[in-house]
Structures are given as C-alpha cells and as structure tokens.
Amino acid sequence: MIGRIQALMVDLDGTMVDTLGDFDAALNRTLADLARPPVARADIERMVGKGSMHLIRSALQHGGLDAEAAQSLLDRAWARYQAHYQAVNGQHSAVYPGVAEGLAALAARGLPLACLTNKPLAFARELLARKGLAGHFRHVFGGDSFARSKPDPLPLIETCRALGTAPANTLMVGDSLNDAQAARAAGCPVVLVRYGYNHGEPIAHAPHDRLIDSLAELDALIA
Secondary structure, three states: OEOOOOEEEEOOEOOOEEOHHHHHHHHHHHHHHOOOOOOOHHHHHHHOOOOHHHHHHHHHHHOOOOHHHHHHHHHHHHHHHHHHHHHHOOOOOEEOOOHHHHHHHHHHOOOOEEEEOOOOHHHHHHHHHHOOOHHHOOEEEOOOOOOOOOOOOHHHHHHHHHHOOOHHHEEEEEOOHHHHHHHHHHOOOEEEEOOOOOOOOOHHHOOOOEEEOOHHHHHHHEO
C-alpha cells in the first residue's frame, strides 16, 4: 500500500482516456492542409505526451522536414491543428476500463482529485465533460496552465498548492516517463498504468512506486 495519501493528480491522455484516434484524425488533417505526408498511428503513439506543439513539430520532422523547415511551418500547423482537434475532440476516443469506477471510489473516500495533463486546458475540460468524468475533479490543469509542462515538476508543485496538500502526500497517476520524472522531481509518489503511451518504451523502466492495470486498483493501494 501507499500510505498517507491525501489527494491525487491524474493524467488524462493514455491514463484515463485512449485519445489516439483523436490525435490521428486532427494531426493527419493538419498535415494534409500543409501538403505534408501523413503519419502512421504507431508513430503518433510514440510522439504524444509532451504537448500539442511537440506532437506537431515531431510529425513535421517525421515527414522529412529538418528542424528549421518544421519551425517555419509551425504557426500555420498549430492554427490548423487547433481547428481540427476542436472538431474531433472526444469523437475517436474512449475511456479506459476501470477509470470511472476508480475515480468514483476515490471520491467516495473524500480524496480531492485534480486532472493534470499536458493537453491544452480547453481541450482537456471539453474531453472530460464529454466522457462524463469532469465531476470527479476539483481542479483541471493543462499544458498551458503553467509556465512549464511535465516532465518539469512545476505543474505538480502548483497543483499540490491548489489542492492544499504536500507533494509527499499527493499521488501522481500517469502513463509515461513524463509523469514519472515530474513526480520524482516534485517529491510526489507515482503510480503508472501498464497501458497508455510511453514513447514506445516499456513503462516498467520509468521510475514508479507501483504499476497497475486499471485505475480501479487505486483505492486498494491507498492507506
């Protein structure tokens, strides 16, 4: 068990919701608008997790552009991606098994929850609402909520401040090395799911206190 947990921070993409289909649709429509080659879903899975701008830049370079050429297209690509993602947000995604049950069990214990994601805040709020998960969270913070995003520890530290709990008593739940590194740097315990997106690397290699197969297992892990 992981003791003395007073609040939880939960990642969104790859942890609560499988959003790969949304990324696929929005990103490849963006690339088509720019007359750039499409990106395969398997490659997108390795690119996600560090925010939308990183995803777009990675896709442009994956399609054959060097860093300078990709940078020159980034503003146009960002605008098109924003429009396309807004149009598809939640349409090609699904809540992972056990998520709703796990969040409900934690809420029933009176544990305050925050969603902490690198997804832009507006998209995160909309997705949580569309998937019926928004009501579980006291706070929602996105990749644009703070000056820096995960794997920097700043978002976790600021989220702990909002929750009113010390990092040592605030559990980070995620699916990637970004979540793990941010948690370790912030002084938070971290639980990682075995599914999700971790840049093509085994999640067991990332720093963690526990690995789980479902968020439904969280309630039994917390003292």
